[in-house]
Each structure stands twice: as structure tokens, then as C-alpha cells.
Amino acid sequence: MTGVPVKTLRYWSDLRVLVPDLTDRFTGYRYYSDENLEDCRKVIEMKEMGFTLDEIRERDDLMNLAERKLTETREIIGNLKRREEAEQVSAKMEGLNLLIVRQAAETGQLYGSVTGRDVRDAVRDAGYDIERRQVVLDQPLKEIGTYGIRIILHPDVSRMINVTVARSVEEAERNAKAAAKAAAEAAAAAEAVVAEVAAEA
Numbered sequence: 001m002t003g004v005p006v007k008t009l010r011y012w013s014d015l016r017v018l019v020p021d022l023t024d025r026f027t028g029y030r031y032y033s034d035e036n037l038e039d040c041r042k043v044i045e046m047k048e049m050g051f052t053l054d055e056i057r058e059r060d061d062l063m064n065l066a067e068r069k070l071t072e073t074r075e076i077i078g079n080l081k082r083r084e085e086a087e088q089v090s091a092k093m094e095g096l097n098l099l100i101v102r103q104a105a106e107t108g109q110l111y112g113s114v115t116g117r118d119v120r121d122a123v124r125d126a127g128y129d130i131e132r133r134q135v136v137l138d139q140p141l142k143e144i145g146t147y148g149i150r151i152i153l154h155p156d157v158s159r160m161i162n163v164t165v166a167r168s169v170e171e172a173e174r175n176a177k178a179a180a181k182a183a184a185e186a187a188a189a190a191e192a193v194v195a196e197v198a199a200e201a
Contacts, residue, residue, distance in 0.1 A: 004040060017057045018043055086154035089128065093151070096161040098122040099172050104144050113140035114165050119149055122163065141165055146179070 012018040018039055020030035046056050100122055103111045116137040123130050136150040146164045166172035
């Protein structure tokens with residue numbers, strides 16, 4: 001191995017200046033890889049430049065630390081970038097209402113069910129590329145109605161969307177109008193109560 005005596009290689013290994021790729025724990029035989037060969041050449045060059053073995057080891061430790069820090073920094077930057085992209089998608093999805101048409105009985109019970117995969121497909125049809133695992137739906141939907149379903153865009157970013165299950169587009173529109181009317185009436189009633197309490201005060 002680059003003309004370095006076996007005894008010297010063992011000595012460098014014991015000092016952790018040149019760590020072999022594999023050491024047989026039964027025989028103690030050391031196996032060196034092509035990468036070890038390149039490291040050996042570097043050790044020889046540094047010794048010729050006047051570096052001591054301790055200095056070479058410390059340099060390698062610092063290089064390894066720097067490489068780990070660089071990798072961690074890249075991972076952090078990558079995560080921040082993915083989070084920023086997820087936040088942008090979440091902002092675009094605000095107020096997203098999806099319709100899934102299914103056959104159902106008069107009672108509202110579906111002939112079948114709406115699964116997380118169905119929700120994923122509806123979200124994709126709306127222009128957002130997501131996977132099934134991003135849809136938080138523990139149990140399939142089995143009745144007509146409107147459901148709030150959470151979409152996980154990033155470990156720190158999610159968005160609630162409304163998914164309406166109806167027999168037809170027309171039925172969904174009728175139900176939406178009825179719900180909006182009921183909400184308006186409830187708001188008006190609440191305002192009336194507040195006004196009445198204020199007048200009595």
C-alpha cells in the first residue's frame with residue numbers, strides 16, 4: 001500500500017490517523033479500501049511537509065467535523081426551502097372547496113365510500129400534486145355532507161380544505177345555499193341577542 005510498511009500502517013491505525021475500512025475482530029487483520037489508499041497518500045504528503053501525526057489526526061477530525069456541519073447546514077437549508085414552498089401552496093389552497101359525486105340512498109348513506117385516495121385525486125384535479133399519505137382521513141366517508149379534511153404539506157405546514165360529498169353538482173349547490181342561508185340566519189339571531197342585551201344594560 002504505497003510502500004508503507006505493515007507495522008507503520010498498524011501504528012497509524014492505532015493512532016486513528018489512518019483508519020482501515022474493516023478490521024477482522026477475530027484475526028485483527030485490517031482491510032484497506034481505495035479511499036484508504038488515497039488517505040494514506042495524503043498522510044505521506046503531509047508528513048513530508050513537516051506535519052506530525054497528531055497534527056494530521058487533528059486536521060482530519062476538523063475536516064470531518066466541517067463536513068458534518070456542512071451536511072447539516074445543507075439539510076437545514078433544504079428543509080427551510082421545502083417549508084417555504086409548502087407555505088406558498090397552503091396560501092393558494094386557502095378556501096379550497098372540493099366536490100366528490102357519489103351515489104347514495106335517500107337516507108344519505110353512500111353506496112360505497114370516499115377514501116383518502118379519492119380525496120387525493122380530487123385535490124390533484126384541483127391542481128395540487130399531493131400523495132395519499134398527506135391526506136389526514138382515518139376513516140372513509142360514508143354519508144353525504146361537507147367535511148373538513150386536513151392536508152399535510154410539510155411537517156410544520158398543513159391546510160384544512162372542505163370536501164363536499166353529494167349525489168350531483170346541483171345537489172351540492174342546493175346544500176351550499178341552504179347552509180349559507182342557515183349561517184346568515186344564525187348570525188342575524190346572534191346580533192339580535194347582542195343588541196337586546198345592550199339595550200337592557
